[in-house]
Amino acid sequence: MTNRCMTNRRLTRMHPICTKQYASIGQQLIIGMLCSALLACSADSPDQNTAALNQPYPAQTGGTLISAMPSDPSGMIGMVAGESASLAIGAYLFNSLLTFNQDLDLAGELAESWQVADDKNTITFKLKPGLQWADGKPLTSADVLFTWQLIIDEKTHSPYASDYQLVTKAEAPDAHTFIVHYAQPFAPALESWAHLQVLPKHKLAGQDIHTTSFAQKPLGSHYYQLKEWRHGEYLKLERNPKSVLGPANIDSVVERIIPDPAAQFLELMADNIDSMTLDPITYARIIPSRPALQAKLNQYKELGNSYTYLGFNLKRKPFDDVRVRKAINYAIDKQEIIDGVYLGLGIAIASPYKPGTRWSNPDLTPYPFDPAKAKQLLAEAGYVDSNGDGIVERDGKELSFEVLTNLGNKQREKTAVIIQRRLKEVGIETRIRTLEWASLLTNFIKPGDFDAVVMGWGLSLDPDQYSIWHSSQQGPGQFNFIGYNNPAVDKLLEQGRIEFDPEKRMQIYHDFAKVLYEDSPLVYLSAGYGLTAIHKRVQGIMNPVPPAGVGYDSHKWYLPEPLRRTQIQAE
Amino acid sequence: MQRILQNPMAVTGLCLIGIILLLALLAPWIAPYDPDAVQVKQILIAPSAEHWMGTDGLGRDVWSRMLFGGRVSLLVGLVAVGISTVIGVILGALAGYYRGWVDTVIMRLVDIMLSIPSFFLILAVIAFLSPSITNVMIVIGLTSWMGVTRLVRAEFLSLTQREFVAASTALGAQDWRVIFKHCLPNSLTPVLVSVVLGIASAVLLESGLSFLGLGVQPPQASWGNILTDGKEYIQFAWWLSLYPGLAILITVLGYNLLGEGLRDVFDPRSHTR
Numbered sequence: 001m002t003n004r005c006m007t008n009r010r011l012t013r014m015h016p017i018c019t020k021q022y023a024s025i026g027q028q029l030i031i032g033m034l035c036s037a038l039l040a041c042s043a044d045s046p047d048q049n050t051a052a053l054n055q056p057y058p059a060q061t062g063g064t065l066i067s068a069m070p071s072d073p074s075g076m077i078g079m080v081a082g083e084s085a086s087l088a089i090g091a092y093l094f095n096s097l098l099t100f101n102q103d104l105d106l107a108g109e110l111a112e113s114w115q116v117a118d119d120k121n122t123i124t125f126k127l128k129p130g131l132q133w134a135d136g137k138p139l140t141s142a143d144v145l146f147t148w149q150l151i152i153d154e155k156t157h158s159p160y161a162s163d164y165q166l167v168t169k170a171e172a173p174d175a176h177t178f179i180v181h182y183a184q185p186f187a188p189a190l191e192s193w194a195h196l197q198v199l200p201k202h203k204l205a206g207q208d209i210h211t212t213s214f215a216q217k218p219l220g221s222h223y224y225q226l227k228e229w230r231h232g233e234y235l236k237l238e239r240n241p242k243s244v245l246g247p248a249n250i251d252s253v254v255e256r257i258i259p260d261p262a263a264q265f266l267e268l269m270a271d272n273i274d275s276m277t278l279d280p281i282t283y284a285r286i287i288p289s290r291p292a293l294q295a296k297l298n299q300y301k302e303l304g305n306s307y308t309y310l311g312f313n314l315k316r317k318p319f320d321d322v323r324v325r326k327a328i329n330y331a332i333d334k335q336e337i338i339d340g341v342y343l344g345l346g347i348a349i350a351s352p353y354k355p356g357t358r359w360s361n362p363d364l365t366p367y368p369f370d371p372a373k374a375k376q377l378l379a380e381a382g383y384v385d386s387n388g389d390g391i392v393e394r395d396g397k398e399l400s401f402e403v404l405t406n407l408g409n410k411q412r413e414k415t416a417v418i419i420q421r422r423l424k425e426v427g428i429e430t431r432i433r434t435l436e437w438a439s440l441l442t443n444f445i446k447p448g449d450f451d452a453v454v455m456g457w458g459l460s461l462d463p464d465q466y467s468i469w470h471s472s473q474q475g476p477g478q479f480n481f482i483g484y485n486n487p488a489v490d491k492l493l494e495q496g497r498i499e500f501d502p503e504k505r506m507q508i509y510h511d512f513a514k515v516l517y518e519d520s521p522l523v524y525l526s527a528g529y530g531l532t533a534i535h536k537r538v539q540g541i542m543n544p545v546p547p548a549g550v551g552y553d554s555h556k557w558y559l560p561e562p563l564r565r566t567q568i569q570a571e
Numbered sequence: 572m573q574r575i576l577q578n579p580m581a582v583t584g585l586c587l588i589g590i591i592l593l594l595a596l597l598a599p600w601i602a603p604y605d606p607d608a609v610q611v612k613q614i615l616i617a618p619s620a621e622h623w624m625g626t627d628g629l630g631r632d633v634w635s636r637m638l639f640g641g642r643v644s645l646l647v648g649l650v651a652v653g654i655s656t657v658i659g660v661i662l663g664a665l666a667g668y669y670r671g672w673v674d675t676v677i678m679r680l681v682d683i684m685l686s687i688p689s690f691f692l693i694l695a696v697i698a699f700l701s702p703s704i705t706n707v708m709i710v711i712g713l714t715s716w717m718g719v720t721r722l723v724r725a726e727f728l729s730l731t732q733r734e735f736v737a738a739s740t741a742l743g744a745q746d747w748r749v750i751f752k753h754c755l756p757n758s759l760t761p762v763l764v765s766v767v768l769g770i771a772s773a774v775l776l777e778s779g780l781s782f783l784g785l786g787v788q789p790p791q792a793s794w795g796n797i798l799t800d801g802k803e804y805i806q807f808a809w810w811l812s813l814y815p816g817l818a819i820l821i822t823v824l825g826y827n828l829l830g831e832g833l834r835d836v837f838d839p840r841s842h843t844r
Contacts, residue, residue: 281803281804285615285804285807286806286807289806289807336609336611339611339612339614340609340611340614340628340629340630341629343614407784407785408784410628410800410803413784413789414628414629414789416789417607417609417629417789417790418609418611418629420790421607421608421609421790432788432789432790433701433702433788434702434784434788434789435701436698439698
């Protein structure tokens, strides 16, 4: 889980999510001890400033916002480093051609306008006039072209290269025009240009991207620039007065590196950080049990772009039988999982899209909990309990399988336990096995050696899910590891990729979700909420939270003078 | 026996272990709830008349889980120590009786095993195999026989010098007869003490492994994994961490007291300490 409040709309890519809660054994033990020690001695004293915190102040500039992130970035060029910490810091520093507005529709960032040609194979971007880097040098289409060349370069080994490699030709005929050509229409292309962090050609040309000092001392064009970086401790960012989108309100942002969520929470309680991502227990139980802390925080709850599922290995029996898959779907009580595991902070879903967005098919309702129907479907599939041991069998073979999930993710372990319980009630025996994340992926998922898994998908904003569902994506290490193969879905996914018209695309993906729903290749368990706590001294946060998330427009956040931390300036 | 009952340490230990063993053995009859019954409407209820030790994050009754978890913890302790004792006694006897290169090989093996921090060895092996009760018992057993080996070897070294051993050898007794009939019964006292102490450390190891998620797998309860579930809620659900912690403490204390008591009783030298 990345842990950012500002500009977290960037670079949400499709990825299997692991959400490991604990970094190492040693850390676990130490944190455990810390928690119990602090429990004994910290008395919540009522804060006299609570009243002042609730008072609205006019927008103003200045102050320092302190935030926490779980790991140290490996470098500042996120598109090369390919890990979330680099991308997170990169989002403070670099701009993209396009961005998403508060309703998650595409909007221009560096680009003033963009045009898709009639044959849909060419996109022309017009850059805004007068763009410049933080050092005052002009930012032109040559920089964009340079960044594209860098990303697709074999030697760069960028994990995000594939989308950009579909560009057959890119050109920058003048300083304000950037044109890309595709061999065939590719609808997710526009979104891909909202992800590409544009880098300065004049700093990077001729350098080895893997060893350049730029990765330590970057130069960007966005709201902030990197002032100081203490590895493993913190990164200090300072406002970029020449920001291409106008200056931000808050003077500086400090991102502290705190790997353990429990340690982050201790820092939040001690008022040493202003914001953090919460888990459901902290959000729903721990913070409410501490009124003095709760009075100082604004808590935000927004539906995340990810979901948890029970996935079947469709190449194995009995999961090749749609009646068995549906029976399992009916036998699982999703609301029970949401209440028990996520303390109610989740919702049941019926399509692989965030509910309430354009792409989610409103006509579908989640499979209800109906054990009678499940038993009936099992009987239709030939599974009956003929020897009276409580487990159904067909041809003398019991319906029994192993559920894998990743070690250390308590939420998934609990989910598996609840599923096990419910499936037993309809006569299906399951065994739970928890495995370390890397071992789960390498030894079981990649070779396809599993019965069923409890895992999650983090989704991109574009509805294209070709890599998860298309039958061609079943190779080792590819995302369709459940082995889903449905010509109707293949066709819809291919159509969706070449259709630019939003209405028509919406229909395609609604149809796609309907086929999946009927086929039940996996059981959608729940879409969880993203939970954030931000100290009340941070004002100007958009209320209500827009679809783009609480971090949207964070450059407009401000810290009213009376509420700031007292700072001692070391000279 | 009389002397054991006169030793206050041994008696206290025996009582503690007795209570825990009894509770674990009677678990299916005295547990008020099904230990695996998930009740999402009753999550994290504090201890009350209805749930003596409260409920956990999935609404399961902690008292019932503690009882069934106790079975696992004690079973692992007993079986693991059984394995390690059998290995330790056999290797120790061979080393002590035959001496020479047999002794050298076995003792160097002991040195090698002792030089590896056993907890990390166990972690590595369990991560490689898959975590399950059986694997945990076997792995703990296979990595904790070194102490017994050394004890038995030392006893054998001195026993083989005694006249009665020389006498039976002179009468033409075969090696195995000398080992099992004459030497072994005379070397079992220190082994008994080490077995009792070994159970304590095996219970701790199992709890540690389950705490790290490498021991008993869900939904089955063990004290270690009740404790690790409790860690998540430690800020407001103290009962989830307190009770399994206490159970482990009492069990380990019980075995240690019994072990120390037995040592006092059997070993004349220890009175001077």
